[in-house]
Amino acid sequence: MIFRREIQRNLKGLIIWTLVIGGLTILNLMMFPDVAKQQAAIDQLIKQLPQTLIKAFGMDKLSMADPMGYYATKGYLMIILFGSIYAVMLAGNMLSKEHNEKTIEFLLSNPVKRSGIITQKLLAIFTNLLIFNLLITVANYIGFKMTKAEFDMGVFLLLSIAPLLLHLVFASIAFLLSSRMKKSRNIVSISLGLVFVMYFLDIVSSVSGKFENLKYITPYEYVDAVGIVINKSISTTYLGIMFAVIVISNFFAYWIYQRRDIAV
Amino acid sequence: MPVIELQNLTKYYGKHRGIKNITFDIKEGEIFGFIGPNGAGKSTTIRILLNLIYPSGGKAYIFGKNAVKNSLEIRKDIGYLPSEVNYYDDMRVFQLLQYSQAFYGNENPKKMKELAERLDLNLNKRIEDLSLGNKKKVGIIQALIHSPKLLILDEPTGGLDPLIRSVFFDLLKEENQKGVAIFFSSHILSEVQSMCSRVAIIKEGELIKVESVENLIKNQFRKVTVTFEGQMESGFNIEGGKKQEWEGNTVHLLYGGDIGNMIQTLSRVQVRDLLIEEPSLDEVFMHYYEN
Numbered sequence: 001m002i003f004r005r006e007i008q009r010n011l012k013g014l015i016i017w018t019l020v021i022g023g024l025t026i027l028n029l030m031m032f033p034d035v036a037k038q039q040a041a042i043d044q045l046i047k048q049l050p051q052t053l054i055k056a057f058g059m060d061k062l063s064m065a066d067p068m069g070y071y072a073t074k075g076y077l078m079i080i081l082f083g084s085i086y087a088v089m090l091a092g093n094m095l096s097k098e099h100n101e102k103t104i105e106f107l108l109s110n111p112v113k114r115s116g117i118i119t120q121k122l123l124a125i126f127t128n129l130l131i132f133n134l135l136i137t138v139a140n141y142i143g144f145k146m147t148k149a150e151f152d153m154g155v156f157l158l159l160s161i162a163p164l165l166l167h168l169v170f171a172s173i174a175f176l177l178s179s180r181m182k183k184s185r186n187i188v189s190i191s192l193g194l195v196f197v198m199y200f201l202d203i204v205s206s207v208s209g210k211f212e213n214l215k216y217i218t219p220y221e222y223v224d225a226v227g228i229v230i231n232k233s234i235s236t237t238y239l240g241i242m243f244a245v246i247v248i249s250n251f252f253a254y255w256i257y258q259r260r261d262i263a264v
Numbered sequence: 265m266p267v268i269e270l271q272n273l274t275k276y277y278g279k280h281r282g283i284k285n286i287t288f289d290i291k292e293g294e295i296f297g298f299i300g301p302n303g304a305g306k307s308t309t310i311r312i313l314l315n316l317i318y319p320s321g322g323k324a325y326i327f328g329k330n331a332v333k334n335s336l337e338i339r340k341d342i343g344y345l346p347s348e349v350n351y352y353d354d355m356r357v358f359q360l361l362q363y364s365q366a367f368y369g370n371e372n373p374k375k376m377k378e379l380a381e382r383l384d385l386n387l388n389k390r391i392e393d394l395s396l397g398n399k400k401k402v403g404i405i406q407a408l409i410h411s412p413k414l415l416i417l418d419e420p421t422g423g424l425d426p427l428i429r430s431v432f433f434d435l436l437k438e439e440n441q442k443g444v445a446i447f448f449s450s451h452i453l454s455e456v457q458s459m460c461s462r463v464a465i466i467k468e469g470e471l472i473k474v475e476s477v478e479n480l481i482k483n484q485f486r487k488v489t490v491t492f493e494g495q496m497e498s499g500f501n502i503e504g505g506k507k508q509e510w511e512g513n514t515v516h517l518l519y520g521g522d523i524g525n526m527i528q529t530l531s532r533v534q535v536r537d538l539l540i541e542e543p544s545l546d547e548v549f550m551h552y553y554e555n
Contacts, residue, residue, distance in 0.1 A: 001366050009354070102350035106406075109314055109344040110367035111336055261277075261317040264350070 002107075002117060006124035010090060014128050017086045022139035025075040029143030032070050036149070039065045052207045058226035067149040072159065072225035075143070079136060079163045080223060081199060084170045088191035090128055091171035094121045095257075096184040102264040118179070118254050125171050133164040155232055162223035162234055165242050169219045170195055172249035179253040180260065219245075265328045267292055267414055267445040268313065272322035275308050282308040283469045285322065290447060295440055297456035297463035297477070298449040305469040306449040307347065310418050313447075314344060326414065340368060343407035347419035347449075349399045353392035357402055360391060361409060368410040379405045382431055396423040404432060408439065415439065415446045421455060433459065454542060485520035487541040493534035502529055518543060 035042060042064055046054060054060050057077075062069035095118070098104040107117065137160040144151055174191035181187050202220035204211050215221035222238035266289035275282035283305035290296040300306055311317045312324055315335035324331035326338045351360050358376065365371050380387050385401040394402065400423045407415060415436070421429050436459065440446060450456050456463055457477055465472040488505070491514045502508075504521030519526055523540075530538065 001363070005363070101353070102348070103352055105316065105346055106349075106351060106364070108316055109339065109342070109346075110364055111339040112367050113336055259318070262311070263277075263317065264348075 002112070002120040003123050003127075006094065006121060007127065010124065010128055013086075013090065014132060017082075018132055018135045018139075021079060021082055021086075022136050024078055025136065026139050026143040026146070028075040028078070029067070029071065029140070029147055032067055032147045032149070035070060036065050036067075036147075055207050056203045058206070058224070061226050062229060067144060067147045067151050068155055068159075068229055071140075071144070072229050075140070076159060076163075076225045080166055080220060081195075083132070083136070083163055083167050084195045085192060086132065087129055087167035087171040088174040088195055089188055091125045092174040092178055092187040092191050093184050094125055094175065094178065096178040096182065096187050099182050099262075099264070100184050104262055105264045108262060114258050115254055118257055122175065122250060122253075125175065126168070129164065129167045129171060133160065133167065136160075136163075152232070155229055158228050158232070158234060159225060162225075162228060165239075166219055166223045169222075169242050169245050172246045172253075176249040176253045176256075179257040216241075265292070266290055266325075267294070267327060268296075268447060269325040269328075270309070270322070271324075273309065273312060273319055273324055274321035275305075275312060275317065276320045281305075281469045282320075283466070286466070286471050287322075288464050288471065288474050290445055293440065293443050293445055294462065295436070295446040295448060295460045297460035298447060298466065299451065299453065299456050299463050300466035301451055304466045306451075306466060307418055308469075309466075310344075310416055310447075310449060313416060314339065314342070341413040343410065343412035343415045345400075345403045345407040345415070345417045345420045347422060349403040351391045351399065351402065353390070355391050356387070357385065357389055357391065357394070358387040360402060361387075361406060364406050365409060370410050372409060375409055376405065379408060379435075382435070383428060397425060397428065400424055401428065404435070408435065413444060415444055416449075417446065418449045419451065420448070421450070421452070485518050485543060486523070487516070487543045488519045488526070489514065489516050489537075489539040489541075490530065490535060491537040493536045502526055 046059055046064070049059075057073050059073055062072055064070050064073065098107055108114070140160065141156070144156065170191065173194065174187060177187045177190060178184075198218040199220055201214050201218040202224070205214035205218065205221065206224075219242065222242055223234070228234060268290040270286050270288055273286040274284055286305075286309060298306055298309070308317070312319050313326060313331055315332055315338075318332060327341065329338055331338060355363065357380075361376055362371070376387065380401075383401045383404060385398060385405070389398070391399070391402070400420075404420075407417070421432070424432060436446060446459075448456060448460055457480065460477055462474060462476050463480060464474045485506075488502075490502075493513075495513055502515075502517065502519065503525065505517035505519050505526075508515055508517040519540075
């Protein structure tokens with residue numbers, strides 16, 4: 001019931017985010033043939049960029065002449081960053097909207113368990129993010145086909161699954177916040193802050209050897225395209241950490257929400 | 265078995281008092297009033313009954329079941345009308361009612377239509393376009409439609425016009441005749457007096473008294489303001505009048521005796537104006553504190 005309603009309520013957002021991000025990735029890949037043609041000129045250009053900037057975008061390890069390398073430094077970045085923004089806005093509002101608009105009093109006066117509410121809302125978040133990532137993957141596939149260049153299907157699939165995991169991590173954290181906090185505005189602000197700070201930390205850790213250990217705390221590192229393209233795999237340590245964050249966040253969301261006083 | 269049983273029910277929000285040691289029962293088939301000024305703890309008590317908040321101490325039972333542990337079962341048989349009705353703005357009235365009914369596994373379009381007709385509510389309107397009073401009507405239908413065994417009403421008449429209010433009271437009386445118990449919270453004394461058999465009076469989180477309405481009426485007193493023609497001797501006295509305060513040729517007092525006697529007394533002098541009002545709740549509470 002709640003699940004169906006949340007799917008309906010969030011459908012418009014899903015369509016808009018998918019169209020915008022899917023469209024941008026396709027547009028981006030459409031530019032690849034031109035970029036590949038002017039490879040020499042672009043290499044020249046890149047060499048003139050500051051070393052830190054090159055490292056920040058992984059351009060020191062990946063070739064822009066290869067569609068996967070090109071995608072990893074441009075379109076992929078958009079999906080992990082903007083997709084995470086979508087994920088925290090979706091998850092941060094899922095439960096807190098009921099509290100903000102005081103409809104939670106109505107909902108809980110019906111015979112429905114609090115754990116049931118959490119389960120259905122989480123399912124709605126996961127379903128939305130799954131559909132979003134699936135459609136983006138389809139858009140990407142079309143984009144790659146349009147480049148007419150050869151690419152490694154295994155790496156392509158890894159680069160499609162990794163953003164989903166990242167989005168689930170951020171969504172789970174935002175949802176955990178909403179199990180305790182009342183105001184959507186604060187929840188979304190904090191989790192958006194997290195999305196950007198973590199991204200910043202990822203850049204710092206890849207640019208400067210001094211702060212290399214920072215990479216363990218930023219989820220962007222876990223899904224870093226450079227690593228995936230070079231190793232053709234996602235590190236099991238990182239997979240484990242992401243899995244743990246998702247499970248633990250959602251476990252505590254249940255635990256906290258069951259015990260919370262619902263004051264409207 | 266009482267429908268609702270509260271034993272030393274206590275709730276603190278951090279250090280702030282919600283309610284303290286509230287104990288009373290509501291019997292089967294009873295319309296029970298719960299009266300007190302705003303902020304007295306009425307809504308706190310009700311929210312514990314619905315398991316929206318957890319008690320800090322004491323116990324609450326509904327239909328003999330623990331209100332915390334067996335809340336899901338209990339809520340199947342409760343109709344709740346909150347003081348402030350908040351629904352999803354994007355839904356239409358009938359969609360909201362269907363959504364609510366689905367949780368009970370019960371659909372009754374016929375009853376929905378009947379209730380909407382009696383309350384003069386358009387089921388096709390969007391929730392966001394409804395006035396406060398019309399939202400309250402949706403709340404009334406939502407509370408009644410699944411035929412609950414207990415109605416919990418938190419200041420239910422706010423926003424309703426007098427005509428709809430009387431339809432609402434008729435509906436409540438019909439439900440009550442079918443054996444539905446009603447827990448009626450209000451800060452309007454006259455409403456509670458006309459509907460309820462017994463009332464609990466609460467102030468600043470504490471139960472002051474549980475009393476039958478009969479006794480309440482017996483002890484009833486009125487706020488009287490008399491303006492006399494010309495200057496009165498300050499010695500003039502109305503028997504049974506408390507707290508007389510003079511202001512020129514006007515006197516304010518609380519009158520607890522037979523209204524007839526007072527009118528006879530007044531008929532012997534020249535009266536320019538006479539105002540007899542129901543005392544405010546605070547004044548009723550003053551009375552209870554004094555005794």
